[in-house]
Amino acid sequence: MIWTVILTAVVFMTLSVEHLAPEWIFYAVCIALLYMLIYIFARQFHSKIKAPQWGLIIATACVVPQMVVHPLIQALMTDEEYTGGQVMGISFMVCSATVLLILVISSLIFKKKRPKMRKKIVAGNWKMNTLPAEGVELAKNVAADRASVCECVNFIVCPPFTHLSQVVETLKGTDIKVGAQNCAAEAKGAYTGEVAASMIAALGCEYVILGHSERRQYYGETSQTLNKKMEQAYANNLVPIYCVGENLEEREAGNHFAVCKAQIEEVVFNLTEEQFRKLVIAYEPVWAIGTGKTATADQAQEIHAYIREVLRSKFGAAAEECPILYGGSCKPSNAAEIFAKADVDGGLIGGAALKAEDFLGIGKGF
Ligand code: 13P
Numbered sequence: 001m002i003w004t005v006i007l008t009a010v011v012f013m014t015l016s017v018e019h020l021a022p023e024w025i026f027y028a029v030c031i032a033l034l035y036m037l038i039y040i041f042a043r044q045f046h047s048k049i050k051a052p053q054w055g056l057i058i059a060t061a062c063v064v065p066q067m068v069v070h071p072l073i074q075a076l077m078t079d080e081e082y083t084g085g086q087v088m089g090i091s092f093m094v095c096s097a098t099v100l101l102i103l104v105i106s107s108l109i110f111k112k113k114r115p116k117m118r119k120k121i122v123a124g125n126w127k128m129n130t131l132p133a134e135g136v137e138l139a140k141n142v143a144a145d146r147a148s149v150c151e152c153v154n155f156i157v158c159p160p161f162t163h164l165s166q167v168v169e170t171l172k173g174t175d176i177k178v179g180a181q182n183c184a185a186e187a188k189g190a191y192t193g194e195v196a197a198s199m200i201a202a203l204g205c206e207y208v209i210l211g212h213s214e215r216r217q218y219y220g221e222t223s224q225t226l227n228k229k230m231e232q233a234y235a236n237n238l239v240p241i242y243c244v245g246e247n248l249e250e251r252e253a254g255n256h257f258a259v260c261k262a263q264i265e266e267v268v269f270n271l272t273e274e275q276f277r278k279l280v281i282a283y284e285p286v287w288a289i290g291t292g293k294t295a296t297a298d299q300a301q302e303i304h305a306y307i308r309e310v311l312r313s314k315f316g317a318a319a320e321e322c323p324i325l326y327g328g329s330c331k332p333s334n335a336a337e338i339f340a341k342a343d344v345d346g347g348l349i350g351g352a353a354l355k356a357e358d359f360l361g362i363g364k365g366f
Helices: 004-019 022-046 051-076 086-111 132-148 159-172 197-202 211-218 223-235 247-250 258-267 298-319 330-341 356-363
Strands: 118-127 153-158 178-179 206-209 237-245 281-282 323-326 346-349
Touching: 022 086, 051 086, 051 247, 118 206, 118 281, 118 356, 132 159, 132 356, 153 356, 159 178, 178 223, 197 223, 197 346, 223 237, 247 258, 258 298, 258 356, 281 298, 298 323, 298 330, 330 346, 330 356, 346 356
Parallel strands: 118 153, 118 346, 153 178, 178 206, 206 237, 237 281, 281 323, 323 346
Antiparallel strands: none
16 A cells, blocks of 8 residues: 555656646645555554455545546536646545545444454464474564564464573564463562563563463462462563463353353452553363364354453453453464454464464464
8 A cells, every 4th residue: 555655656746747737746745645544544443454455445546536537527627727637636636535535434433333443462372382492493483474464463472481582582673472371479589490470571571371271270270379470460561361261061061151250250350450451361261272172153252252241340341452362272274263253352372373384374364
């Protein structure tokens, strides 16, 4: 789009030099400005616009003037002092302004329906995989092809502690963020083997996964510990990716709603609204983690909508802006269907995050 703006401006400027008419420069600047506004509005409020639709918008703004508006204006302006060039300039302006008006009006309607576009996030939880060199290689590969995915998708990678620093260094200058998979419940001191949130933040990490089902299940993490970890994360400006989810038994007994509700009430409800506004939630059906089983898109939407309802009961409208990610055997082949659901704002990816191509492929699901 930006090239269309530049190109149009250049064409008009060139013509204006040839005709030595100052009004041509005026048209060129006006049209370039209108195109720029079309671009800004479309990007801000219509981030789902894909390449073919862009083509349509540009064609409407460029071609229609010639086909429809041009002869119309020519017919209306019979006066000799109006040259063909002026008619062309005016018809371009009329058409670009119409396209802009349509975009502004639809933006207002669109904005009313969805209070604010939630962040789209694809986060990779590498778990206890990759040696430092492999992790750096993986990060490099993700960065190398990142441009193939819409920049509206926020990518986060969460490597093991041992190579956080190297991965942060590798991803410097890219928009890919780095997170840790856990942090200590205490600030510092005699806690052998623990890693403090302040240490993670000092490395340049911006996120931390907390309450992952594997930590709850194998390391006995409880809501009590998680409250302390959350406090540490916020105190060190780390954004927590707080995980909730039920196991197979709980789902089969129909307790999945109650389990997720309790995991939220016991931890998230202790946050201030300001803290909550920075939070990311991940719903992970434990029965679908690393098993190849996936919740259906409808199952995911059902529980995501429920989680948002629980959040709304405490934080009101702020709940509309909280990203809720889906985690559980998410792959490039099923991401699009799951991400299309209204309350699914991305994914927390395990196995598929270990291959750059698959990880980025999931991002293309938006
Ligand atoms: P899988 O994508 O391997 O099922 O793992 C999901 C997960 O646990 C992400 O944290």
